Amino acid sequence: MSSKPKAHRLRTGRHSASGRIYLLTAVTHERQPIFNDLYVGRLVVNEFRRAHEAGSATSIAWVVMPDHFHWLIELQNGDLPKLMQTAKSRSARAINQQRGRHETLWQKGYFDRALRREEDLKAAARYIIANPLRAGLVTRIGDYPLWDAMWL
Incomplete structure (x- = not known):
């Protein structure tokens, strides 16, 4: 059995393509809830x-x-590994600078799922932005400050 985290196995053999739709997920190191701070989020x-x-x-x-x-x-333009590496490293740098720390912010890797164009993208977007409701963080999505969708 491999000792590699699941996030690394998901990408094995995959390639990313411009014009494709992807759902990407990244998790903080040790699942620390640092984005409870709105400014950090x-x-x-x-x-x-x-x-x-x-x-x-x-x-x-x-x-x-x-x-x-x-x-x-x-x-x-580009590929998923580069996009995620850039987003995670730049955000980590900005967050560490803001907090006056030098800590590991993100778990290694990320999860990705390619969606087919015929899938209902609005339904996928609604599912994503409803996460705070399902987690019990708010009773109305409008009360949660860290979300957006292109249709709204």
């Missing part, structure tokens, strides 16, 4: 926007939960 959101502005990915929907994020994107 916004630093992750800044990296989603930076990737969008750089033409790497079109953000369809995202939510930043206390210890992880879900990001539904259409990959534009």
